[in-house]
Ligand code: IMP
């Protein structure tokens with residue numbers, strides 16, 4: 001087994017700030033989807049902690065499903081090549097979808113996903129992303145519900161990884177010393 005060199009990580013968004021913002025997002029979603037049948041679609045793996053906290057702030061009888069998408073190898077740069085590693089377990093024709101993603105970086109993953117889902121004729125598709133790096137966007141992606149805008153920096157924690165690690169940090173951490 002090769003040795004793992006731990007990078008420096010400092011707190012960028014604390015656990016308290018995350019919870020506060022997520023409860024606001026949950027309230028907005030609850031208001032906007034009153035009387036509608038909503039399927040919340042989490043994008044694995046990065047969404048798992050954000051989604052777990054977000055759905056508990058949504059006061060509606062939602063259905064939760066997951067898709068696995070992978071756009072990164074072991075590097076910290078987006079390849080733009082998207083692989084569906086797990087598809088939805090249900091059909092979505094005429095259903096309202098809310099996609100839950102950890103971060104929109106170049107936007108290539110989301111733009112691929114939106115095109116793919118569109119062919120399945122849902123009633124509506126909106127995006128809820130915890131983080132977005134507007135400076136890095138290569139394609140425009142409409143983010144209906146956004147937690148935080150961040151600079152062009154690599155972050156980990158609260159579901160986000162660096163080479164598979166650090167998803168378990170309870171805060172969003174800034175990684176330094178990896179370039
Ligand atoms: P995009 O296709 O460039 O928008 O990349 C989206 C995916 O890249 C996200 O779902 C993350 O999995 C990953 N990603 C982008 N930026 C970061 C980061 O700063 N930390 C960890 N993962 C990231």
Ligand code: MG
Pocket residue numbers: 043044045046047102103
């Ligand atoms: Mg992701």
